[in-house]
Amino acid sequence: MGAFVAKRLGQAVIVAWGALTLVFIIVRVVPGDPAKLILGPDASADQLKHVRSDFGLDHPLWRQYLEHLGGVLHGDLGDSWRLGGSALGDTLERFPATLTLSLVALVLTILLGFPLGMLCARRPGKVLDLLVSTGSLVGQAVPSFWLGIVLILLFARELGWLPATADGSLAGVLLPAFTLALPFIGWLARLVRNGALEEGAKDYVRTARAKGVPEGLVQYVHVGRNIAVPVVTVLGLLMGNFIANAVIIEVVFSWPGIGSLMVDAITNRDYAVVEAAVLTMTVSYIALNLLVDVVYFALDPRLTPENA
Amino acid sequence: MRTTGRPGAGGTHMGRRDFLAMAGLGSASVLVSGCGFGGGGGGAPKGALRAAFGQPVTDLDPYNAATAVDEASLIVKRLVFDTLVRRQGDRLVPGLASGWERTNDTTWVFTLRRGARFHDGTPVTAADVAACLKRTRAVASAQTPLWASVTKAEARDDHTVVFTTDGPLGSLPVNLTLLFVVPAARVADPEQKRRPIGSGPFRVTGFTPSTSVELARFDDYWGGRSDLPGISMPYIAETSSAITALRTGDIDLLWPIPPDQLPEVTGVKGVTVEPVPSWTYYLNWFNCSRAPFTDANVRRAMCQAVNLPQIVDRLFGRGGQQMRAPIPATVAGYAAQEPWTYDPAAAKRLLAAAGLGRGFTTSMMWFDATGPLSRELAEAMISSWADIGVTVRPQSIEKAQWLERLNSLDWDMNLQTNTVTTGDAAFTVGRLYTSKAHRMGYKNPALDQLLARAAAAPSGSERDGLYGEACKIIWSDAVGLFPLTLVTGYGRSSRLTGFTPAPNNQPDLAAVRRR
Numbered sequence: 001m002g003a004f005v006a007k008r009l010g011q012a013v014i015v016a017w018g019a020l021t022l023v024f025i026i027v028r029v030v031p032g033d034p035a036k037l038i039l040g041p042d043a044s045a046d047q048l049k050h051v052r053s054d055f056g057l058d059h060p061l062w063r064q065y066l067e068h069l070g071g072v073l074h075g076d077l078g079d080s081w082r083l084g085g086s087a088l089g090d091t092l093e094r095f096p097a098t099l100t101l102s103l104v105a106l107v108l109t110i111l112l113g114f115p116l117g118m119l120c121a122r123r124p125g126k127v128l129d130l131l132v133s134t135g136s137l138v139g140q141a142v143p144s145f146w147l148g149i150v151l152i153l154l155f156a157r158e159l160g161w162l163p164a165t166a167d168g169s170l171a172g173v174l175l176p177a178f179t180l181a182l183p184f185i186g187w188l189a190r191l192v193r194n195g196a197l198e199e200g201a202k203d204y205v206r207t208a209r210a211k212g213v214p215e216g217l218v219q220y221v222h223v224g225r226n227i228a229v230p231v232v233t234v235l236g237l238l239m240g241n242f243i244a245n246a247v248i249i250e251v252v253f254s255w256p257g258i259g260s261l262m263v264d265a266i267t268n269r270d271y272a273v274v275e276a277a278v279l280t281m282t283v284s285y286i287a288l289n290l291l292v293d294v295v296y297f298a299l300d301p302r303l304t305p306e307n308a
Numbered sequence: 309m310r311t312t313g314r315p316g317a318g319g320t321h322m323g324r325r326d327f328l329a330m331a332g333l334g335s336a337s338v339l340v341s342g343c344g345f346g347g348g349g350g351g352a353p354k355g356a357l358r359a360a361f362g363q364p365v366t367d368l369d370p371y372n373a374a375t376a377v378d379e380a381s382l383i384v385k386r387l388v389f390d391t392l393v394r395r396q397g398d399r400l401v402p403g404l405a406s407g408w409e410r411t412n413d414t415t416w417v418f419t420l421r422r423g424a425r426f427h428d429g430t431p432v433t434a435a436d437v438a439a440c441l442k443r444t445r446a447v448a449s450a451q452t453p454l455w456a457s458v459t460k461a462e463a464r465d466d467h468t469v470v471f472t473t474d475g476p477l478g479s480l481p482v483n484l485t486l487l488f489v490v491p492a493a494r495v496a497d498p499e500q501k502r503r504p505i506g507s508g509p510f511r512v513t514g515f516t517p518s519t520s521v522e523l524a525r526f527d528d529y530w531g532g533r534s535d536l537p538g539i540s541m542p543y544i545a546e547t548s549s550a551i552t553a554l555r556t557g558d559i560d561l562l563w564p565i566p567p568d569q570l571p572e573v574t575g576v577k578g579v580t581v582e583p584v585p586s587w588t589y590y591l592n593w594f595n596c597s598r599a600p601f602t603d604a605n606v607r608r609a610m611c612q613a614v615n616l617p618q619i620v621d622r623l624f625g626r627g628g629q630q631m632r633a634p635i636p637a638t639v640a641g642y643a644a645q646e647p648w649t650y651d652p653a654a655a656k657r658l659l660a661a662a663g664l665g666r667g668f669t670t671s672m673m674w675f676d677a678t679g680p681l682s683r684e685l686a687e688a689m690i691s692s693w694a695d696i697g698v699t700v701r702p703q704s705i706e707k708a709q710w711l712e713r714l715n716s717l718d719w720d721m722n723l724q725t726n727t728v729t730t731g732d733a734a735f736t737v738g739r740l741y742t743s744k745a746h747r748m749g750y751k752n753p754a755l756d757q758l759l760a761r762a763a764a765a766p767s768g769s770e771r772d773g774l775y776g777e778a779c780k781i782i783w784s785d786a787v788g789l790f791p792l793t794l795v796t797g798y799g800r801s802s803r804l805t806g807f808t809p810a811p812n813n814q815p816d817l818a819a820v821r822r823r
Contacts (some may be wrong), residue, residue, distance in 0.1 A: 032708025036716075039373045040450050041715050041747075047448040082366055082374070083517045084501035092812045149548050158554040164552035165544050256519040263517040264364065277407050 008293060012286040019282040020072060020275065024065055027271050034269040038081055055081060068275070077279065078272035082265070087272035091258055091280050098250070098257035099284075102242035104177035109238060113185040114231075117192025118219050124197060132193070136186025144245060146259040148252035150178040176253040180242050191234055195227030228299050236292030240285040330584035333746040351514055352522040357804075357820055359561040360550055361813070364518035364543040369501040370440075370488035372406070376449035377486075377729045379813045380543075384521050386814055387539065389506035390490035392418055392437065392469075393481045395731060395812075398640075400481050404432060404489055404507070410766070418484075418737050421468040424530040426491050427511040434463035439492035441471070446689055453739045454483040454730075455765075476764035478771055479734040482640075486730060506738045509534050509818040519543055535806075535821040554579060554799050561804065561820075564813060565797035566680040567627020573799045584809040585629055587728040589636050590679060592672070592689065593788040595720050597749025600668055607786035609658035614692040618650075620792045621690065623681050624640040628792040633779045634737065636793040638811050641733025643776030646782040655696045667697025672721040674703070675710040679725035685791065686723050717749055725794070731812060733775035750787045 035051040036043065043051075052058045055078075056067060071078060077088045096101050120129040155175055156164035164171045180227035199205060200223060254260070258277050265273035296303050363380040370389055375381040392405035402408075405418040424432040441461040444451060458480065461471045471480060489507060494500055502515055509529045514522035521541040525534050542559070544550035551572050554562040560766040565573060565581070574581050592765035594610065601607055620630045629637070632644040659665060672690065674682055683704060690700040700721070705713070713719050728736045738759050755778060762774035782788075798809045806821045 030708075031712060032706065034708075035710050036711050036715060037374065037708055039448055040376065041711060042450045042452050043373065043448045084367065084369070086500050090517075149546065152546075152549050152552055156549075156556060160556055163551045163558050164556065165542060165558065167542075167558060252546045252549065254519070254542060254546070254549065256516050260519060260545070261517075264366070267707060268366075 005290070008290050012283075012290065015284050015286055016279065019281055020069070021065075023275050023278045024068060026264075027269070027274050028064075030269075032269045034081060034271065037268050041043070044071065051081075072279070077276040080265070080270050080273045081269050082270045083273070087270075087276040088280075090273060091261065091276040093224055094256060094258045094261050095280055095284075097255060098246050098259060099253055101173060101177055101180065101246050101249070101257060102239055105180035105242045106171050106235065106239050107182040108177055109184050109261070110235065112181075113188030114192055116185065117189035118196055118224075120189060120193040121196035122215075122219070124193070129193070132186050132189050136190050137239060138284075139183040139274045142183065143254050144179060145248050147249065147250055148176070149177055149184060152252075153177055166256060176249050176255050179250050179252070180245055184238055184241070188234065188238075192227060192231060195230060196223050199223045199226050202211065225299075229296060229303075232292055232295055232299060236288050236295075239288050243281055243284055315400075316814065325459055328766065335447050352540040353524050354537065355822075356523075356540045357536050357561065357817060357822075358540045358542065358559040359817060360542055360544050360559045360563075361696070362550075362551065362566075363543065364545075364622045365515075365521050367501040368504045368512060368515060368521075369498075370490060370504070370506075371443050371447050371495065371529060373449035376447075376451045377727070379727060379729075382729070383507075383814050383817075384523075384541065385488050386508070386816070387510040387513055387523060387818060388504055388508045389490065390424065390432070390508050391485050391487055391489065392420075392482040395482070395485050400485070403485075404437075405484075408481065408662045414473045416471040416473075416480055417468050418471065420469065421530055422467060424507050425506050425528055426507045427526055428491070429522060429528075430491060431466075432507050433466045433492075434469040435466075436492045437461060437469045437487075437489055438463050439495050440487055442487050443495040444487060450729075450739075451486055453745075454479070454486065454735070458483075467780075476766075478764060478766040479730075479732060479738075482730050482732045482734070487502075500541035510539060513538070534818045535648065539817055551799075554801075557801065560801040561798070561807070561817075562800070563796055563798040563809075563815075564794070565798070565799050567624045567795070568681065570626060570797050573797075576804050580802045582798045582799050582800070582809045583626055583795045583809075584798065584811055585636060585638055586794050586811045586813060587636050587639055587731055587798070588679070588725050588813065589631060589727075589793045590682075590685065590723065590725055590791045591634070591788045592791065593748040595717055595722070595749050595784065596751075596787060597717060598720060600662065600664055600670075601749075603662050604608075604785050605658045606664065607660050608648075608653040609662070609696065610698070611786050611789050612651050612655040612658070612691065613696045613698070614648075614689050614789065614791075615650040616648070616791055619685070619688045619692075623684055623794060624794075627795050627797060629679070629795060630794055631790040634741075634782045634788065634790050635639050635728055635733055635779065636811075637737075639728045639731055639733055639809055641737065641772050641775030641779070643772075643779045645780060648771065648789075652692075652696050659698075667699065669699040669701070670720040671701040671703050672723055673705055673710060673713060673719045674723035678723070679794065682725075689723075689789075689791070717746070727812070729812065733778070734763055736777050737775055737782065741778070741787065748787060750785070752781065752785070754814070755781050 027137060035048045038051055039047055056064055079089055083090050083248045116132055116248055120132050121128060135166060152164045155162045163172050205222060208222050246257055247262060250257045250259035262277040263285045351632055361380050361383055365380045365384050367375055390404040392403055394401050394403040404421055404424055406421045408416060408418040410416050420434055426432060438461040445455050457474045457477050459472050459474050461469055464470055491505055494505055503512055507524055509531060510523035511526045513524045523539040525537055544553060547566055549571060550562055551569055553559045554573060555576050566625055584769045596602060606768060616630050620628050632647055633642050635642050648680050672686060674686055676682055686702055690702055693700050714722060740747045741755060742759055743756050758774055758778050762771055765771035765774060796813055801806055803823045804820055805823055806819045809815060
C-alpha cells in the first residue's frame with residue numbers, strides 16, 4: 001500500500017506542476033497589463049515601470065517562471081497585488097467555503113440520487129425510470145448559472161423558503177448546493193440503477209431473496225455494497241467537479257468561496273491569486289482521487305494495489 | 309476500532325467499517341467546520357443595516373491607486389475615515405475641519421476639530437493630515453491631477469494645517485472631500501487594505517474582498533453615535549439575487565437598481581424606490597487624433613445621426629436622462645447646451661462635405677460591466693450610424709484589455725460610463741479634456757487656457773461660467789457624444805428612515821435609522 005500511495009503522490013506532483021505551468025503561461029498570454037489595472041488610466045510611465053519592477057513583471061518570462069517555481073517549492077505563490085496579502089493565504093482562507101458548498105452538494109447528490117436509482121432498478125422501464133433518465137439528460141444540459149437564477153426566483157422570491165444569497169446560515173447553503181447537485185442527481189441515479197440491475201440478476205441476490213430477506217435489505221445492503229466501488233469512483237470525480245463548477249455558482253449566489261475570488265482575480269489580472277486558486281483546486285482534485293483509490297481497498301477486500 | 313487477536317498486530321487494527329466510519333466522520337467535521345465560512349474575520353453586530361451596492365469592494369486602503377475613485381470603496385471609506393470637508397447636498401460643510409479660510413491666493417488654513425480620535429484611540433492631529441496629503445501626492449491615481457498644484461501641507465500646531473498651492477486653486481475644498489485621514493504612521497501600512505484605522509463613525513470588523521464588508525459603530529466618534537449598531541455590505545453580483553434579497557427583506561438597501569429592473573421593485577410591499585439623477589453618465593468619445601475623427605464635422609455628423617431621445621427613452625426609461633452637456637446637470641459648473649438634432653440627412657451632408665459621402669468603416673470599444681445596458685446602448689447607436697453609411701465594428705472587450713487600449717489611444721470610439729466623483733466640473737472637464745491629459749486625442753489651446761482659469765477661480769459664478777464655456781467648446785466640437793446621465797434607483801426597506809439618496813452613489817449610511 002505504501003508503494004502504491006508513493007507512486008500516486010509522484011504522479012500527483014507531475015500533474016500539479018503541469019497545471020501550474022499551464023496557468024502561468026495562460027494568464028500571461030491573455031492581453032491586459034496588471035500594472036495599468038493597479039494604477040488606473042492616470043498613471044505615468046515611470047509609475048507603471050515601478051509597479052512592474054515591484055512584481056517582477058519586467059523580467060523575461062523564463063526568469064519569472066523559474067522564480068515562480070522556486071517560490072512554489074517554498075510554499076510562496078507571491079502576493080496578491082489587489083488584495084495585499086499572500087495569494088495562497090487568501091485562497092486558503094476562502095477554500096473552506098467552497099469545500100462546504102461542494103460537500104453539501106455531494107451529500108444531496110447521494111441522499112437523492114442513490115435511493116432514486118434503487119427505486120428505478122426495482123421497476124425498470126416504468127414512469128419513474130423514464131422520468132429519471134430524461135431528467136438526467138436535461139439536468140446536465142441546463143447551464144448551471146441559469147438553473148441557479150431559476151431556483152432563486154422560485155425558492156427565494158416566489159416561495160420565500162430560502163435566502164437568495166449566502167447569509168452565513170445553514171439555509172443559505174442549500175440553494176447553491178442544490179443548484180450544484182441537481183445536474184448530477186439523475187446521473188448518479190442512472191449509475192446506481194444500472195449497477196443494481198446488473199447485480200440483481202446475480203446468484204447471491206437470488207439466494208438472499210430465497211432465504212426471505214426483506215427486499216429493502218436485499219437492495220440496500222447486499223446489492224448496495226456491491227455497486228459501491230463504481231459509485232465511489234463517480235463520487236470522487238463528482239466532488240472534484242463540484243469544486244470546479246462552484247466558480248460560477250459562487251458568483252450567482254454571492255458565495256464567499258474560491259470561485260468568486262478566482263473570477264475577480266482573472267478579471268483584474270491578479271496572477272498570483274489565479275495561480276494559487278488553480279493550484280488549490282488541482283491539489284484538492286488529486287487528493288480526492290487518491291482518497292478514492294484508498295477507499296476502494298476498504299470497500300472491497302479482494303482488491304490489492306497489485307490488482308486494482 | 310476493534311482489538312484484533314492477530315499475533316503481532318499490536319493491539320488495534322482499523323477495519324473497513326471503521327475506516328468508512330472515520331471517513332464519514334471526517335467529512336462531516338469538515339462540513340461543520342466549513343459552515344463558519346467568511347474568511348474575512350468578524351461580522352457586523354446584530355441589528356446591522358444590510359446594504360448592497362452594485363459593485364464589489366476590493367480594498368479599503370484610501371491611498372490605493374486602483375480604487376482612488378472607485379465608488380464601492382468610497383462608500384465604505386466615507387464610513388470608516390473622515391475628510392476635512394464634506395459634501396452635504398450642494399454644499400460643502402465642515403468635516404474633521406471645524407473651519408477654513410483662504411488667507412491669500414496660494415494659502416489655505418484649516419482648523420481641525422478638537423476631540424476627534426482614531427479607532428485605535430489616538431487623537432487626530434494636523435500632522436496626520438499633512439502625512440496623508442504627502443502620501444496621496446506620491447501615489448499616481450485618478451486623483452493625481454486634483455493634487456498636482458498643492459505643493460505642501462504643514463502642521464502649524466496640533467489643530468492647524470496649512471495648505472500651500474503653486475497658484476490659485478479654487479477647487480481645494482471640494483478636492484479635500486476625497487482626502488481620507490489616517491494616522492501618519494499608517495499611511496503606507498499594507499494592513500490598511502484589510503483592517504484600516506480611521507476616525508469615521510464605523511470601524512471595520514470583517515472584510516472579505518469582493519464579497520462583504522462588516523462594520524461596527526465607533527462609539528467615540530466626534531460627531532455622535534450612529535443609531536445603527538453596524539453596517540454589513542454584501543456584494544451580490546447577480547442582479548436577480550439582489551432584487552430577490554431586497555424583496556424578501558434579506559437586505560435593507562440596494563443600489564443602483566438597473567433601469568430594466570426598476571419595475572421588479574416598484575410597488576412591492578415594504579420596499580420604497582427612490583430614483584435620483586446621478587453624477588454617472590455615459591460618454592462615447594471619438595478618437596480626435598485618428599482619421600476621420602480628426603475632422604470636427606465628421607464627429608458632428610456622428611452626433612446628428614443618433615436619435616438619442618428615442619434610444620434613451622426606450623432603453624432606460626426612468627433610469628436615464630438625456631444629457632445636454634458633457635457633464636450631468638447636477639454637477640457644479642454644468643451649462644446646458646443645445647441638444648444635437650436628430651437629422652440623418654444633415655449628417656450625410658456633413659460627411660459628404662468631409663469627402664466621406666460613401667460613408668466609412670470604424671469601430672467602437674467598450675466593456676460590458678462599464679454600466680447598465682451598455683451593450684444595448686452600443687448596438688442602438690451602431691444601428692443609427694449604419695443609416696448614414698457608417699459601418700461600426702462593435703468591440704466588446706474585457707476590462708483589462710479595454711484599459712490597455714484606452715491609455716494608448718488604440719481605438720476609434722470608446723463607450724464607457726464615467727463619474728464626476730467630487731460633483732464638480734474640475735474633476736471631469738478640468739482633468740480629462742486638457743491637451744496634456746491626452747485622453748481622447750483632442751487638443752485645443754483655447755480650452756486649455758479656459759480650464760486653467762477655471763481651476764484657479766474661487767467657487768462662485770465666475771468659476772461656473774468658465775466651466776460653462778468649457779462645456780460649450782467640448783459639446784460644439786463634438787469631442788464625444790454624451791448620451792445620458794444614469795438615474796440611480798435606490799431600493800430600500802420602507803422601515804428605514806433618515807436615508808437620503810445621493811447623486812454620487814455614496815449615501816451617508818451613518819444617518820440611517822430603523823423605524
